[in-house]
Amino acid sequence: MLISPPMLAKIEVTLKxxxxxxxxxxxxxxxxxxxYEEALDVKIGKLVEIRLDGVxxxxxxxxxxxxxDKLLANTVIENYKFTLTPQ
Amino acid sequence: xxxxxxxxxxxxNCDHDCYHILKHVFGLDARFLWHKESGFGDLDLVVLPxxxxxxxxxxxxxxARFSPIMKSVAEFADRGGKVLxxxxxxxxxVEAGLLPGALMRNQSQKFICKPVHLKTENFDTAFxxxxxxxxxxxxxxxxxxxxxxxxxxxxQRMEDNGQIAFRYCDQDGVASEDVNPNGSTGNIAGVFxxxxxxxxxxxHPERAADPAWPDLDGRLIFQSLISAS
Numbered sequence: 662m663l664i665s666p667p668m669l670a671k672i673e674v675t676l677k678x679x680x681x682x683x684x685x686x687x688x689x690x691x692x693x694x695x696x697y698e699e700a701l702d703v704k705i706g707k708l709v710e711i712r713l714d715g716v717x718x719x720x721x722x723x724x725x726x727x728x729x730d731k732l733l734a735n736t737v738i739e740n741y742k743f744t745l746t747p748q
Numbered sequence: 749x750x751x752x753x754x755x756x757x758x759x760x761n762c763d764h765d766c767y768h769i770l771k772h773v774f775g776l777d778a779r780f781l782w783h784k785e786s787g788f789g790d791l792d793l794v795v796l797p798x799x800x801x802x803x804x805x806x807x808x809x810x811x812a813r814f815s816p817i818m819k820s821v822a823e824f825a826d827r828g829g830k831v832l833x834x835x836x837x838x839x840x841x842v843e844a845g846l847l848p849g850a851l852m853r854n855q856s857q858k859f860i861c862k863p864v865h866l867k868t869e870n871f872d873t874a875f876x877x878x879x880x881x882x883x884x885x886x887x888x889x890x891x892x893x894x895x896x897x898x899x900x901x902x903x904q905r906m907e908d909n910g911q912i913a914f915r916y917c918d919q920d921g922v923a924s925e926d927v928n929p930n931g932s933t934g935n936i937a938g939v940f941x942x943x944x945x946x947x948x949x950x951x952h953p954e955r956a957a958d959p960a961w962p963d964l965d966g967r968l969i970f971q972s973l974i975s976a977s
Binding site: 680681683684687732733735737738 | 806807810811814842843849850852853854855856857895897898899931
């Protein structure tokens with residue numbers, strides 16, 4: 662079996678559309694107070710980085726998805742997306 | 749006599765309050781259940797207390813739900829055992845999928861600690877049957893992540909199935925936006941599972957149940973459980 666080099670999974674977790682993001686709203690208010698009137702909307706999410714080793718890329722894709730569904734995101738309110746980069 | 753277990757996660761901080769109310773105020777058989785325990789034998793009630801399990805890291809309740817004891821709690825709930833999740837315990841139950849929905853950061857972004865009024869929405873459950881004598885309860889809240897959310901279809905299904913337990917309201921029982929402390933959908937403060945043997949609520953009934961204190965409305969929830977057992 663082909664073993665891939667170590668990888669870095671970068672996972673972005675954000676609130677789903679339609680779920681109110683009070684942190685984003687507060688930051689938007691502050692940006693506009695600072696004069697950044699071009700700011701229309703702010704969304705605040707989380708970035709999770711996981712270093713992986715000993716898995717193929719397709720296996721890593723499947724397992725990171727599983728990690729997100731099980732633990733890293735709450736899919737009632739959050740979406741996630743991720744990239745896998747060789748290290 | 750009703751046998752109760754109070755789960756202790758690392759970071760639980762209302763575990764002793766719950767134990768005190770069950771054991772010393774109501775004289776029930778109560779014991780602590782360490783989260784690493786994998787089973788707890790014969791119990792009538794499991795309480796998941798308030799606090800900050802695992803420091804609320806990632807999301808409130810997200811890590812505690814994978815504690816070994818939660819597998820036993822899920823099996824206990826499946827068999828019809830009664831599970832009461834208070835505040836962080838409610839957050840753990842939604843994360844574990846034992847209750848619908850999710851609890852998000854308060855809309856104000858602030859930690860809120862104050863007494864609130866609650867309207868009981870369904871008296872026909874083991875947790876609320878004694879609340880009929882006092883339909884508006886005054887019980888304190890103390891949380892940062894109590895903003896209840898569920899998609900509209902789920903809310904409708906829960907309403908139809910009597911799964912809304914409590915709503916934030918004013919002292920006359922009117923549940924308006926003005927008295928919604930945290931932004932919860934429909935002013936929801938507590939919900940049941942489909943079979944009504946699991947209740948999660950953000951307010952702290954154990955903080956309004958000791959006769960040393962003037963506010964005693966929280967007793968009605970414990971008295972309901974006792975009269976149902």
